[in-house]
Amino acid sequence: MLPDSLKQIALFFERLPGIGEKTANRLALYLLRMPASDLQDFAKEICGICADTKRNHAIITVIESPLDLLSFEKGGIYSGVYHVLHGRIDPLNNIGPDDIYIEQLLQRLEKDKEGVLEVVLATNPDMEGEATAMYIQKKIKTQNSNQNIKITRLAYGLPMGASVEYADYGTLGKAMENRKSF
Amino acid sequence: MLPDSLKQIALFFERLPGIGEKTANRLALYLLRMPASDLQDFAKEICGICADTKRNHAIITVIESPLDLLSFEKGGIYSGVYHVLHGRIDPLNNIGPDDIYIEQLLQRLEKDKEGVLEVVLATNPDMEGEATAMYIQKKIKTQNSNQNIKITRLAYGLPMGASVEYADYGTLGKAMENRKSF
Numbered sequence: 001m002l003p004d005s006l007k008q009i010a011l012f013f014e015r016l017p018g019i020g021e022k023t024a025n026r027l028a029l030y031l032l033r034m035p036a037s038d039l040q041d042f043a044k045e046i047c048g049i050c051a052d053t054k055r056n057h058a059i060i061t062v063i064e065s066p067l068d069l070l071s072f073e074k075g076g077i078y079s080g081v082y083h084v085l086h087g088r089i090d091p092l093n094n095i096g097p098d099d100i101y102i103e104q105l106l107q108r109l110e111k112d113k114e115g116v117l118e119v120v121l122a123t124n125p126d127m128e129g130e131a132t133a134m135y136i137q138k139k140i141k142t143q144n145s146n147q148n149i150k151i152t153r154l155a156y157g158l159p160m161g162a163s164v165e166y167a168d169y170g171t172l173g174k175a176m177e178n179r180k181s182f
Numbered sequence: 183m184l185p186d187s188l189k190q191i192a193l194f195f196e197r198l199p200g201i202g203e204k205t206a207n208r209l210a211l212y213l214l215r216m217p218a219s220d221l222q223d224f225a226k227e228i229c230g231i232c233a234d235t236k237r238n239h240a241i242i243t244v245i246e247s248p249l250d251l252l253s254f255e256k257g258g259i260y261s262g263v264y265h266v267l268h269g270r271i272d273p274l275n276n277i278g279p280d281d282i283y284i285e286q287l288l289q290r291l292e293k294d295k296e297g298v299l300e301v302v303l304a305t306n307p308d309m310e311g312e313a314t315a316m317y318i319q320k321k322i323k324t325q326n327s328n329q330n331i332k333i334t335r336l337a338y339g340l341p342m343g344a345s346v347e348y349a350d351y352g353t354l355g356k357a358m359e360n361r362k363s364f
Contacts, residue, residue, distance in 0.1 A: 061358075068346040075351020077358055120361055125340045137364045155360035157337030158307045159344070160352035164250040169257020170342035176243075176259055178337035179302055180360070182319045 002070070003048060006032070029066055049073075049081055056080045058117040062105060062136065064088045064124060072122075080120075083108065088123055088132040097135055105136065106143055118150040125156055184210070184252070185230060211248055231255075231263055238262045240299040244287060244318065246270045246306060254304075262302075265290065270305055270314040284318055288325055300332040307338055 002010055006028050013024035049055060049069075059080035063069055064087060072078045087100040109116055121136060123129035137151050156174040158167060167175070184192055188210050195206035231237060231251075241262035245251055246269060254260045269282040291298055303318060305311035319333050338356040340349060349357070 063346060065347065071347055071349055071351065071354055072358075075355055077351055077355035120358070121364075122346055122358075124345045126343050126345075151364045152361040153364060154346075154354075154357040155337060155339030155362060156342065157339035157356075157360070159341050160338065160350065160356060161308050162341070163306045163308075164245060164304055164336075165247065165253055167253055168342065169253065169259055172253055172336075173257055173259035174339075174342060175336040176254075176302070176304075178339070178360075178362070179334040180337060182303075182333045182335060 002028070025067060025070070054079075057112075057115055059120065060105075060108070060116055060118070061120040061122050062133075063122050064129065064132070068122065085123070085132070088128045089135055090128045097139075100132075102136055102139060106139060109140065109143065109149065110145060113145050116149055118152060120152050120154065122154050125154070207249060207252070236261075239294075239297055241302065242287075242290070242298055242300070243302040243304050244315075245304050246311065246314070250304065267305070267314070270310045271317055272310045279317055279321075282314075284321060287318065288321060291322065291325065291331065292327055295327050298331055300334060303333065303335050307336070 002025060009028040009031065010021075010024040013019050013027045014021060019027070050057075056079050060083050061072065061078060061080055062083045062085060063072075064085050066084055069082050069084065072082075083101070083105045085100045085102065085105075087095055089095060089097055089100065105119075109119070119136075119140060121133040123132045133153060140149060140151055141147075155178065156171070157178055158164070158171060158175045164172065184207060191213065192203075192206040192210040195201050195209045196203060201209070232239075238261050242265050243254065243260060243262055244265045244267060245254075246267050248266055251264050251266065254264075265283070265287045267282045267284065267287075269277055271277060271279055271282065287301075291301070301318075301322060303315040305314045315335060322331060322333055323329075337360065338353070339360055340346070340353060340357045346354065
């Protein structure tokens, strides 16, 4: 799923000893992310999916990193489009809302007022990811033209193949709280 | 949370080299599970929770093993009562519905017709656990007196602290499918 140009960089890394596919991808992406100009070039690369007319453009999944996109794409579980934040709000590391691609998401929604029906916030299920999702959710809701957009969040619960016995109680608590009717 | 008598056996195992608390509990329980008569004794031991009038008897969580109970209790995330199946339906290992405590669950519901409002099926999120949950759900629904009991299932999704990048696509698919509105 990596664009060709990135794939080349990743493949180069993969030839080095002790570096597998996942690490190679990570390194390739890291290199790209360092200077801002490269970041933008990269964002354009990724947009191959957004240009695909076969995908459902009414639903945008917001993710922290392009690697998250690969997780979704590998499973073939999603046919909508993505918005990559390139980070998450993380005050301890001096990353604020303006340091990631939130404004660009709002502009994107503004541009396609009628087209987007749902934004799925798929930031990671930890403190920073949660905070980032909350922030974005509020921003979208206060932007006047977005009143009809449905905002959702990935479900928390037991992962497939897990066991109740070894589940941490935070996860078990969420699984209980969000239990579904048969 | 183990009853005193069991705790004694577990503590004995824990003194042996290389055996921690979790394994000790497991071994203690395994010993007890071997002959049917001991199994029944054990079931009575566990019932300390069921006798506790401070707990919510209107909700019964159905689990595969007493160790699952410990997971719930450790987190303090649940104040209802439990029903331990002592196994799960597993045809490859010749374990059928009659080999686990399903009939006893149905009897329990029959006995307390008005009192039980919800049964939470908390079998493991894998093939056998799913099949067991489905079977029990059907059994409860076909039992005439249970028409008003709500039957639920633990939520599937991303575990707390996980990352989208490393989530398997089965889990990610469930997290997407069961996404929640903000």
